Amino acid sequence: MDAALKKEYLIIPLVFVLISAVVAGYNVYVIVDVQKKHIFELLSHQVDISSRNLQGFADEFEEDVQYALATIPFHKLLTRERTDYDLINPVRRFYSKYQNILSSIQVFNASDFRELYNSEDNYFFISEIRKNDSPRVAVDGTVYDLEKDTLHFFSDIRKDGKKVGTIEIRMDFPRIIYNELIKSNISREFWPWCVDMDAKIITFLVDQRAVVESKRQVDGIKSIVDDIAANYLGEQIHTISLGGEKMRVLSAYYPISIFGEQVGVVLSVCEDEWLAGVKMKMAAIIGSFLLIIVLVIVVFLFILWQRIAAELKLKKSEAKITKIFQNIQAGVLIIDRKRRTIEFANELAAGMAGTVASDLIGKSCHPQFCPNETGACPIMDNGEEIHRSESVILTVYGEQRNILKTVIPLEYEGRESLLETFVDITDLKKQTALAHDLAEKAAAANRAKSQFLANMSHEFRTPMNHIIGMSYLALDTQLTSEQQSYLRTIIEASEALMVILNSVLDYARIDTGKMQVKKAAFQFSEIMSQVKDHILSEFLGQKKLKVLFYFDSKIPESLLGDGPKLKQVLFHLAENAVKFTESGDVVIKVLLEKQTHRKVRLYFSVKDTGIGICADQLDFLFDAFTQADTSTTRKYGGTGLGLAISQRLIELMAGTLAVQSTPGTGSEFSFSVEFEVERVAVKNEAPAVLAEDGCKMDQRACNIIGEKAGGFPIDVDTVLPLLTAFEAYLKESDLEAIGKLDEIKAALKSTSVVEVLDEVEKQLQRYDFEGALSAHYEILSAIERYSHGRSRQKTDNFDR
Numbered sequence: 128m129d130a131a132l133k134k135e136y137l138i139i140p141l142v143f144v145l146i147s148a149v150v151a152g153y154n155v156y157v158i159v160d161v162q163k164k165h166i167f168e169l170l171s172h173q174v175d176i177s178s179r180n181l182q183g184f185a186d187e188f189e190e191d192v193q194y195a196l197a198t199i200p201f202h203k204l205l206t207r208e209r210t211d212y213d214l215i216n217p218v219r220r221f222y223s224k225y226q227n228i229l230s231s232i233q234v235f236n237a238s239d240f241r242e243l244y245n246s247e248d249n250y251f252f253i254s255e256i257r258k259n260d261s262p263r264v265a266v267d268g269t270v271y272d273l274e275k276d277t278l279h280f281f282s283d284i285r286k287d288g289k290k291v292g293t294i295e296i297r298m299d300f301p302r303i304i305y306n307e308l309i310k311s312n313i314s315r316e317f318w319p320w321c322v323d324m325d326a327k328i329i330t331f332l333v334d335q336r337a338v339v340e341s342k343r344q345v346d347g348i349k350s351i352v353d354d355i356a357a358n359y360l361g362e363q364i365h366t367i368s369l370g371g372e373k374m375r376v377l378s379a380y381y382p383i384s385i386f387g388e389q390v391g392v393v394l395s396v397c398e399d400e401w402l403a404g405v406k407m408k409m410a411a412i413i414g415s416f417l418l419i420i421v422l423v424i425v426v427f428l429f430i431l432w433q434r435i436a437a438e439l440k441l442k443k444s445e446a447k448i449t450k451i452f453q454n455i456q457a458g459v460l461i462i463d464r465k466r467r468t469i470e471f472a473n474e475l476a477a478g479m480a481g482t483v484a485s486d487l488i489g490k491s492c493h494p495q496f497c498p499n500e501t502g503a504c505p506i507m508d509n510g511e512e513i514h515r516s517e518s519v520i521l522t523v524y525g526e527q528r529n530i531l532k533t534v535i536p537l538e539y540e541g542r543e544s545l546l547e548t549f550v551d552i553t554d555l556k557k558q559t560a561l562a563h564d565l566a567e568k569a570a571a572a573n574r575a576k577s578q579f580l581a582n583m584s585h586e587f588r589t590p591m592n593h594i595i596g597m598s599y600l601a602l603d604t605q606l607t608s609e610q611q612s613y614l615r616t617i618i619e620a621s622e623a624l625m626v627i628l629n630s631v632l633d634y635a636r637i638d639t640g641k642m643q644v645k646k647a648a649f650q651f652s653e654i655m656s657q658v659k660d661h662i663l664s665e666f667l668g669q670k671k672l673k674v675l676f677y678f679d680s681k682i683p684e685s686l687l688g689d690g691p692k693l694k695q696v697l698f699h700l701a702e703n704a705v706k707f708t709e710s711g712d713v714v715i716k717v718l719l720e721k722q723t724h725r726k727v728r729l730y731f732s733v734k735d736t737g738i739g740i741c742a743d744q745l746d747f748l749f750d751a752f753t754q755a756d757t758s759t760t761r762k763y764g765g766t767g768l769g770l771a772i773s774q775r776l777i778e779l780m781a782g783t784l785a786v787q788s789t790p791g792t793g794s795e796f797s798f799s800v801e802f803e804v805e806r807v808a809v810k811n812e813a814p815a816v817l818a819e820d821g822c823k824m825d826q827r828a829c830n831i832i833g834e835k836a837g838g839f840p841i842d843v844d845t846v847l848p849l850l851t852a853f854e855a856y857l858k859e860s861d862l863e864a865i866g867k868l869d870e871i872k873a874a875l876k877s878t879s880v881v882e883v884l885d886e887v888e889k890q891l892q893r894y895d896f897e898g899a900l901s902a903h904y905e906i907l908s909a910i911e912r913y914s915h916g917r918s919r920q921k922t923d924n925f926d927r
Contacts, residue, residue, distance in 0.1 A: 147420045158409060166401065167362040170317070170379035174360075174394040177311040177319060178381040181392060184307050185385035188225065192280065192296065195221045201294055202286045204234045204241045208256055218243065219251050227306065228298045230277065234284060235259050236292040266293060271387030273323070276301050278386055300386075301330045301337075308392075309335060316404060318367075318376075318395045323388065326352045333369065344368040355382040355391035367395060374399065445540070458530070460547040461539050462492050464507055469496075470539060479530070479551055481522035495521050496547070506534055506545060517552070529553045591628060592902055595621045596886075630768040637775045644779045648805050649690030651682055655717065658697045662713075666702055673712045674705070679719040683727060685805035691891070692776045693800065697731065699769040700796050704735035711736030711793070726803055734795040740788040748786060749774045850903065857900040864891060864899070 199217050204210065222229060222243060231244040240259040246252055267290075272279040278300040284292035308319040308330070320331040326348050331338045347365035354361050360381045367376050378395040449471070452459040458476030460469055472487040480487070480495060497504065497518075505514040514534040519527045532549030539546075598618045602611060636642045655678060662674055697715070704713045714734045721728040740748065749770050774784045780800045788794035849871045857864050868891065872884055890899035 147416070158405075158412075166377055166396070167379055170362065170377065170394045170396065171360070171381070173311070173313055173317060174319075174379050174381045174392050177308055177313065177394070178383045178392045180311050181304065181307045181385055182383055184303065188386075191221065191224070192282065196282060196284070196294070200286075201234050201284045202291045204253070205236055205239050205256065205284075205292055210253065215253065218253075222251060225298075228302050230297040230299060232297075233295045234292055235295070273300060273386075273388050276329075278303070278388075280386070304330045304390075305332070305337060308332060313394065316396055316400060318397075320393050320395070322348065322352060322355070322391050322393060324352060324356055324390075329390065338369065342370045351378070351380050351391060351393065355380060356389065358382045358389075364398075377401070455548075456550075458549045458551070460487075460492065460496060461537070462545040462547060464536075464543045464545055467491060467493070467504075467507070470542075470544060476549070479522070479528055479549075480520060481524055481526075492547075506536065512536070518549075520549070529556050591621060591625050592886075595625065630772060633772055634768050634775075637772065637779075642776075642779065644689045644692065646687050646803070647690065648685060648687055651684055651686055652678075654690050654694050654697075657694060658701060658715070661698060662701045662705060662715075666705055670705065670708075671710060672705065672708060675712060675714045677714065677716045679717060681719045681722075682717065682729065683804045686727070687803040687805050688800070689780060692780065696773045696776050696798075697733070699773045700733040703769055703796075704733050704737065704794075708735040708737035708793070720799055726801055728799055728801045730797065730799050732795060732797040734793065736793040739790040739792050739794055740786070741790050745786060745788065749784070854900065854903060857903060 195217070199221070200214060201218075203214055207214075218232075222232065222245070226245055226249075229245075231242055233240055233242045235241070236259065238259055239256050241256050242254045244252055244254075266281040266283075268283065270279075270281040272281070276299065278298045280296040280298065282294050283290045284294050304321045308321070309332075311319070313319055315334055318331070318333050321329040323329060328340065328343070328345065328348075331340075331343050345365070345367050347363060351361075351363060360379075362377070362379045364375070364377055366373050368374075375398045376395040377398055378393055380391045380393040382389065382391050384390075452471070453473045455473070456475070458479050459471070459473045460476055461471035462468065463470050469487045469490050469492055472484045474484050476496075477484040477487055503509065505511045505516075512535075515532070517529065517531050520530055521527060529552050530549040531552050532547060534545055534547045537544055537546045595618060598614050598621065602614050602618075606614070633642070655676070659674075659676055667674065701713070701715060704715075712735070714732070716730075716732040716734070718730040718732075719727060720730040770784075777784045777798045777800065782798045782800040784796060784798045786794060786796050849867075853864065853867050853871055868884065868888060886902040887899045890902055
């Protein structure tokens with residue numbers, strides 16, 4: 128922080144303290160001067176209030192006395208020894224109201240008198256009627272007479288308009304003055320007192336207590352009495368001695384006439400005590416003011432310290448940020464929002480532009496770093512808070528570099544600015560384009576591979592069917608046991624290879640989009656029966672497992688959908704469950720999840736108690752050619768295509784294959800698929816389409832078929848058109864091929880050729896249209912050769 132800034136921060140509190148001191152001194156002077164000028168106004172105001180209170184009391188007392196004389200029959204007190212309640216009760220109420228100033232009440236006439244008074248125990252008494260043998264004042268009307276400290280009130284007692292006596296009320300005059308002065312709530316520093324026309328002080332109060340005459344002496348009282356006699360109010364500065372101590376006082380007095388007497392009400396205040404009080408109050412005010420000043424200075428210094436610390440921290444932060452900006456692996460610009468010029472640039476940003484950072488400072492950001500049109504800045508002109516985009520910058524050589532940039536608002540060195548960060552993606556875009564081309568080529572190669580496999584499925588399956596068929600035929604010849612063992616090994620290996628080949632070819636057809644879902648009528652119980660037979664008779668083998676089947680009885684029997692694909696999925700899932708379960712249970716469950724008038728949604732579940740699958744292996748469980756654990760491939764075999772094919776087939780049927788598994792406990796695969804409910808039986812009609820001959824079976828196989836025909840005649844003209852039309856359904860993977868096969872078997876039911884069609888049916892039940900087509904070609908070729916006159920015999924063991 129520079130020296131000028133430090134002096135500025137120090138001068139401000141010093142100037143504030145100086146101004147505060149001047150203001151405080153001036154306020155003290157003004158307040159004291161004002162107090163001196165207005166003390167007499169204050170005294171006069173207070174004495175006026177006290178005088179009015181005294182006058183008000185006197186007026187109220189006279190009204191009450193006159194009311195009492197008019198309403199209370201005082202004359203009865205002189206004529207009746209015994210008084211009744213109606214007389215004594217109003218008298219007692221009047222006496223009780225003024226009992227603190229009353230000495231007694233007497234009623235008398237020329238011969239008798241009677242007295243009303245309070246005893247020492249404050250009981251109200253009425254004396255008996257006594258002789259009036261002492262001289263008493265006889266008056267006409269109402270008279271007040273002040274005798275020493277007793278005020279006498281005389282008034283007539285009348286009956287029927289005639290005077291019959293006199294009432295005398297004796298009151299303690301100093302007590303009257305004392306009570307009313309006390310009730311005026313005068314400040315304790317003021318001394319109220321009252322003086323009569325004889326310069327006699329009636330009462331004198333200090334701290335609201337009466338000071339006896341022997342301990343007080345008032346100088347200048349004569350001038351006060353003269354003004355009061357002349358009915359003047361005024362002020363005076365004089366001395367009063369209290370207990371031998373003479374004090375200078377300020378007094379204000381006010382004349383008043385009460386009960387027929389002219390008296391003056393005076394308020395005095397000791398000048399020294401008053402000034403001491405003023406000084407004390409001023410000290411409290413000045414102390415509070417100084418405390419406020421100190422607090423303000425402390426708060427100011429604290430804020431100042433905070434600001435200095437914040438500025439130092441900000442400078443350190445800016446230096447640190449600048450250092451970060453200089454070393455960050457991205458171009459950084461700070462642009463002044465108002466001038467739209469570059470305030471900071473790191474070397475990397477300058478390097479991208481083909482220059483150095485110092486050459487960029489002060490230059491406009493447009494168009495070198497901002498290709499937008501002038502006045503179209505996304506933040507400054509279009510009001511965006513944060514701007515992210517792919518853009519370009521222009522080098523000093525006129526080249527364009529692709530960048531990915533982010534712009535945000537920021538305050539830099541006290542000014543509103545923009546922080547722009549960007550990275551050069553020119554090389555990345557080139558690499559991305561290259562990678563995209565390579566990916567396209569790889570995808571094209573993969574599609575070509577899949578297309579090749581899909582197109583060559585017939586060429587792959589036909590040789591395998593030759594091997595399997597010829598091996599089965601060879602087993603029916605005269606062979607040694609060793610030769611039979613070799614052939615069975617060939618058959619087992621060939622069938623295993625055929626399963627793998629079928630899986631690969633199925634996946635290839637799915638991958639190329641040639642596999643389509645077809646809608647045809649099927650019987651739900653028949654599909655599930657085939658799944659059951661396949662698992663129990665062909666796949667379970669020697670395993671000690673319980674295979675349980677549960678089917679909801681509410682499921683409709685006749686459904687419309689792709690039954691073969693559903694069966695293929697259940698085959699795969701059930702085979703996996705049996706394969707990976709050594710002991711325990713395999714449960715295959717089908718539930719009716721939802722049913723409407725025309726559709727049903729079925730929930731399928733295959734649950735086992737096998738080895739289970741780890742959670743981290745579930746992500747790639749449905750990838751092609753993948754098993755959860757590579758060791759399972761060695762132990763259990765398989766291509767890793769079963770689940771991939773099942774998932775794709777279920778997706779083709781608008782479902783999702785889900786899995787829940789716990790290692791060591793087992794797994795559960797489930798999915799839901801929707802089918803239409805068949806209301807009317809539909810007969811599948813196949814078009815009469817002739818196809819070319821397929822691959823021809825070996826001549827020896829044809830001879831064997833002829834030898835085993837058994838002499839049953841075959842109408843070649845009838846059978847051959849059915850077989851060639853059937854070929855069209857197989858090529859289209861049409862589900863109606865199953866129904867057409869039933870027609871062919873019905874046409875050949877009187878011959879043993881029906882058994883030759885078992886291989887075709889077996890392949891169709893496995894949804895292997897390519898395999899069925901290969902077997903069909905072999906049978907078609909054999910029958911064509913048979914039609915040329917070769918011997919025919921029934922084929923007993925040709926299973927594939």
